[in-house]
Amino acid sequence: MKALVLEAPGDPPRLALRTLPHPSLGPHDVLVKVSACGVCYHDILVMRGTLRRGVKPQVVLGHEIAGTVEEVGQLVFSLAPGDKVVSILTEPCGWCLRCTTGREHRCIRGLGIGHGGDGGFAEYVKLHELALVRLPPEVDTVEASLLACPLGVALHALRDAGGLKAGETALITGAGGGVGTHAVQVARALGARVLAETTSPHKEGALRSLGADQVLVTPDLAFGDLALAFTEEVGCDVVLNLIGTEAFGECWKALAQFGRLVLVGELGGGSVSLAPAEVIFRDARIIGVSGVSRAQVADSVRLVQGGRIRPVIAQRLPLSVEGALEAYRLLTQERPLGRVVLVP
Ligand SMILES: [Zn+2]
Ligand SMILES: [Zn+2]
Structure with missing residues (x-):
């Protein structure tokens, strides 16, 4: 063979x-x-x-x-x-x-x-x-x-790890990639409002047709404030970080009170700094997901x-x-x- x-x-x-x-x-x-x-x-x-x-x-x-x-x-x-x-x-x-x-x-x-x-x-x-x-x-x-992988991983991350429910808002970062395109559809199927982040302007139409309510085109990955603006400063209930360290700070910025930040992808490696008090006062959860x-x-x-x-x-x-x-x-x-x- x-x-x-x-x-x-x-x-x-x-x-x-x-x-x-x-x-x-x-x-x-x-x-x-x-x-x-x-x-x-x-x-x-x-x-x-x-x-x-x-x-x-x-x-x-x-x-x-x-x-x-x-x-x-x-x-x-x-x-x-x-x-x-x-x-x-x-x-x-x-x-x-x-x-x-x-x-x-x-x-x-x-x-x-x-x-x-x-x-x-x-x-x-x-x-x-x-x-x-x-x-x-x-x-x-x-x-x-x-x-x-990728669809089952997206389902695991959003439904089971993130506990995404109908009526909540999900932010999918790196939405145009393999896991992202499926995560947008999963979030939609679960009844959530979907914000899809991409660095590629030409993917906007396709992401909308997959179920994104808003597409955040951010070549510089500065999507945190945009996500807040789209949610009347409330933030997103589930944020799916498919990019890794580079996007961690913006993901954290976009996370709502009681929010769940789900980490799946790590393109670059490295580490992040986060004050534990911020996690406490936001009643937040940070969850890693691998496999299905x-x-x-x-x-x-x-x-x-x-x-x-x-x-x-x-x-x-x-x-x-x-x-x-x-x-x-x-x-x-x-x-x-x-x-x-x-x-x-
Ligand atoms: Zn895979
Ligand atoms: Zn075993």
């Missing part, structure tokens, strides 16, 4: 399309024929060498995988050949406390797909059955690659099936060195609307 191997991280990274033997299956493993794999900013950080900890040498990247079951291990009864599936971001053990309490995406022994183990930038990928969620037969498996559980992915599937959300694919590129390098260029320079996917 063909697989795209990260030979050496760098800017640009050194990648090679190799022919690897078909993986052999353990009793709980499933072989998935990949229909598409989304290119996440996580993949870019590993490609560039910014993120090195726990990365398998010569890794096959990609954790946003959807496809069709080709073959199952001896003890797999949850899936059968021909089933359409989407993966979560981690291979869970199935036995630890987190796995048995619905938090398998943070399994104590979990292996990051396309990070600690090989992922979906390949024709086939071997995954534990508990890393997969079965899809309805009518689902498009290219679009379905976005149902865990199988139950949250199942909810994402229902939202898409019900027509309330549509996966936003920016571009489909071939699974090749050229395709992956073009994805790298798009994500680091052009920042297209939605997600770029690689199609074998």
Whole structure:
């Protein structure tokens, strides 16, 4: 089978399309024929060498995988050949406390797909059955690659971590990106008023059509005062920071009393300074979110099936060195609307 191997991280990274033997299956493993794999900013950080900890040498990247079951291990009864599936971001053990309490995406022994183990930038990928969620037969498996990360992550962040309710106001920063375009739709589907922040003026129309009530175009990331102006100085009940440290201060400025600041993305690293008294007197919560559980992915599937959300694919590129390098260029320079996917 063909697989795209990260030979050496760098800017640009050194990648090679190799022919690897078909993986052999353990009793709980499933072989998935990949229909598409989304290119996440996580993949870019590993490609560039910014993120090195726990990365398998010569890794096959990609954790946003959807496809069709080709073959199952001896003890797999949850899936059968021909089933359409989407993966979560981690291979869970199935036995630890987190796995048995619905938090398998943070399994104590979990292996990051396309990070600690090989992922979906390949024709086939071997995954534990508990890393997969079965899809309805009518689902498009290219679009379905976005149902865990980024859509499920957005649902996790806004509904479950942020507790966003109908009638509240949500501010989505970095709204034009992979997670952002889906977060805008999730916030809308939850019945919230949606402020969408973007640095790209040309994304305004698209963000409105995805459900943004107001689009804040702020190339300098100075969106805090604008968000206050749009909310009669009240601020936003949930602020989703998809940018990281660089946007933290403005996110904090935009947060309402009793507000929830949810941190998902970190593009730059570094640290922030914040007086604990400010958190206390604002009755605020600051919550980190990573990954998505199988139950949250199942909810994402229902939202898409019900027509309330549509996966936003920016571009489909071939699974090749050229395709992956073009994805790298798009994500680091052009920042297209939605997600770029690689199609074998
Ligand atoms: Zn991702
Ligand atoms: Zn576990």
